[in-house]
Amino acid sequence: MRAAGFSLTTAVVTAAALTALTGCTEKGGSGDGGNVIKVTATDDRCEVSTHEVPAGHIELEVENKGSKVNEIYLLFPDDRVVTERENIGPGTSQRVTAEVEAGDYRIACKPGMKGDGIRQDLKVTGGSAAPRDPRLDEAVAAYRGYAQTQADETLPLAQAFADAVQAGDVAAAKKAYATSRIGWERTEPVAESFGDIDPKVDLREDGLEDGQDPETDWTGWHRLERSLWRDGKISDRDKELAGRLITDLTDWQRRVGTAEITPTSMANGAKELLDEVATGKVTGEEERYSHTDLVDFKANVEGAQKSYELLKPVARENDPELVTELDRQFTALNTLLDEYRPGPSSYAFVSYDTVGDAERKELSDAVNALAEPLSQLAAAVVAK
Template structure:
């Protein structure tokens, strides 16, 4: 049943990635970005600070992502993932004055390709309503608090899970696996801002490069749900993997809790967008949890994380005139609808195995992701205008 289900899901996801983000209407102020399999070219090398729109077209043969890196070439100031071949998307990011680099990643794995310098100059001063400034400041403070809470709980849950795994208590570790990962899945776009932390914690086997050491949740998942012909790790190897997962999670928690950790309002809204793109890219296809098939737990966590981020900026969007009110109305409706649909697959404190879903049921989930992602893709451009 799994083969047929996932084959149908893959077809659905390909259609989804090609149509959901494709909202690139004519925009005279957008910077054109052309992605190929080996390079990414931006039409301008400079732009004034503030909200910058990149109109990104993937002319390559594989899914790609567009990144804006800080001057150290490590920290990610902004990224747009899951851009399918032949797809054009508008990506809005708020950038302050300074030096950056643009880059792309064919297949969304490996080192960034074709780094190019990009300079953000001082933009024109704008008059911002005092009440809106207060709303933005409150939203950022609230979201930072949410991130700290989630990473703290993630660390506790990961420590408990790793202890069971290292002790060889596979039953306990399996029971904790999906619920512990949910904390991470709710805030994954933030983890991706810190360069190597996301690959260390959440890399899938299909994305491991030659010579790369595979660590994290999915390496341990393979031990706990070992496929035929695979020899699970011995106690010493388990100890190494478990301790590394806890250490990497501690790093993430420390970075989020640091006094100099900052966020911008567009990172909150783009994070919500990114979480739903995660659903369309790997949850719908069943690729995320290859061995455990706990994809619906991840699906739910991604939706929850996106809903929290949206809820934090909702009032700001609603105050942006008729267009803001319309998007808010659609998002309120679609978030409720996708939660209702997911509730059909609840089982106890969790969900049924993804292998139990028929192709028709996967299609229903995919359609609802599509319906939610369409208005969500407009959120950043509304709140930063």
């Protein structure tokens, strides 16, 4: 068990809604690099090397030439997310692999990680993608079942939390809060793929868009977290928001089965979960009032590891060195997390405000050591 002083640093916050087409320009022609699409993002532009690619595996080669942290999204026309990559810093590059069938898509850059995003149309031609290894189909089916189970198991835990809030029982609500979030945190990329659910249930106050009022427009777990820990009391508005949380989570539970899941989206989702840890949990900003960040941290790692384990048989054949490194880094991170558990319970972690700067740096380094090889998993899954 570790204990030390408290510090709070600034994290980049993700907003999930992308709803408008603005400021797009084209760069290059449709023949650049086959199924590699070069994306150049700036603070006010989103340039792509082609607007048309054949069905199959594509790679977004993203370079951020702006001054703001950026995000890249590949979207269906209805704003469902095919894949995404957050926290692309100024002057840095990222490669994102996706699996797409014929149809219309959108590439969206999101400078500052807020707002509607800057979009480009993308047309995918041809028929369905080539048949894939049946083990990958099994992995997708197993992960779909896992995601549904997490949603199903979340509802009664969230209901217990909501019941405590609606009863005005602060102590009981605090006790139920962290565990009600575990299933969500394990499978957050699936929920985020719908676009509209995440902002309703998991938004932090600084993720609100310009013009939104935290007293009227902010909903979900973290709004209630503030009332419970900062204010120490439950208002009539909080009781209303507890009911709304259950409505929104029930919507998520119903829709999980319709999510677009592919081997590459599983791999990319695992990396997204590590990004969530790096930008919200390690910094202490996700659970800034309750300091239950390590519960979310562990759930994110578990969700990432589940995707990895399901994809591992194919990845091992294509890139055995990568699998060896991922096994090593997952073990190292989980072992480090165990040091912050005062008891045998998997989710009985110390309050994060007792974790000092040096220990947070150690956790951050362990996350980064895993995130780097994990970013290569999607490419290993589709390698021939």
